[in-house]
Amino acid sequence: MDYLLTVERLTKSFGGVMAVWDVSFKVQKGQLVGIIGPNGAGKTTLINLITGFVKPDKGKVIFKGEDITGLSPYKIAQKGIARSFQVVRPFLHLPSYKNLIIPLYSKRVKALRGGKYGDRDLVALDLLEDVGFEKDSSVPYKVASSLPHGYLKRLELARCLALRPELLILDELFSGMSMSEVAATMPIIEKLKEGGMTIIMVEHRLRELFRIADTVIVLNFGEKIAEGRPSEIIENELVKAAYLGAESA
Ligand SMILES: Nc1ncnc2c1ncn2[C@@H]1O[C@H](COP(=O)(O)OP(=O)(O)O)[C@@H](O)[C@H]1O
Numbered sequence: 001m002d003y004l005l006t007v008e009r010l011t012k013s014f015g016g017v018m019a020v021w022d023v024s025f026k027v028q029k030g031q032l033v034g035i036i037g038p039n040g041a042g043k044t045t046l047i048n049l050i051t052g053f054v055k056p057d058k059g060k061v062i063f064k065g066e067d068i069t070g071l072s073p074y075k076i077a078q079k080g081i082a083r084s085f086q087v088v089r090p091f092l093h094l095p096s097y098k099n100l101i102i103p104l105y106s107k108r109v110k111a112l113r114g115g116k117y118g119d120r121d122l123v124a125l126d127l128l129e130d131v132g133f134e135k136d137s138s139v140p141y142k143v144a145s146s147l148p149h150g151y152l153k154r155l156e157l158a159r160c161l162a163l164r165p166e167l168l169i170l171d172e173l174f175s176g177m178s179m180s181e182v183a184a185t186m187p188i189i190e191k192l193k194e195g196g197m198t199i200i201m202v203e204h205r206l207r208e209l210f211r212i213a214d215t216v217i218v219l220n221f222g223e224k225i226a227e228g229r230p231s232e233i234i235e236n237e238l239v240k241a242a243y244l245g246a247e248s249a
């Protein structure tokens with residue numbers, strides 16, 4: 001079996017807190033893998049470990065057969081892993097479409113475009129249109145600071161797509177979105193998946209996630225406590241206990 005990503009026994013503690021403990025999993029090309037777990041379970045840290053924002057104490061990250069453990073976030077992005085941030089941090093003073101400039105000027109995009117960047121503003125406007133910023137409206141031209149939160153989350157998604165990733169990692173993309181924004185964003189994710197994109201989604205909106213995920217990984221106190229198809233995860237007693245425990249805590 002050919003895996004796009006292999007995570008081997010990743011471990012990271014902060015002081016006394018075991019944020020991620022001995023987590024292993026594999027992702028096949030074209031799969032959508034969900035990662036769930038109560039607050040503080042280590043989901044964001046796991047993403048930070050994969051994307052180079054945090055260095056592991058132990059363990060390995062293999063992407064396309066290459067050991068990328070400990071590389072800088074920039075290098076990992078250039079290899080084709082794009083990640084969104086749970087807490088968005090756009091360039092607030094720039095028009096939305098200008099927020100895509102950094103990935104659009106990257107070496108990776110230049111190489112993928114045959115040595116040419118082309119008209120990046122047009123590419124940016126197209127990418128934004130794909131996530132629901134209508135080109136004919138004023139929205140793509142508005143400064144990011146004036147956009148509602150749901151738009152900023154979709155701007156995050158567009159920023160990731162601008163890199164032309166092979167692996168897209170989304171950290172709670174739906175959080176802070178209204179029901180209608182989630183409903184409008186679901187088809188975008190589905191379309192990416194149909195196009196063959198490999199996606200890891202950390203998500204609290206389980207109903208939506210379980211509809212589109214091929215497999216789901218459950219973290220609790222930094223440990224992987226379950227992995228399986230959504231239908232299996234829903235029935236899993238450990239998972240139920242982890243969520244109930246978190247609610248009553
Ligand atoms: N940079 C950090 N410094 C200290 N503790 C951290 C840091 N990042 C995360 N943690 C701790 O690690 C644990 C897992 O956090 P996190 O990965 O953000 O969980 P999740 O995304 O599942 O809510 C929490 O206890 C959190 O407080």
Ligand SMILES: [Mg+2]
Nearest residue numbers: 043044045086
């Ligand atoms: Mg998190």
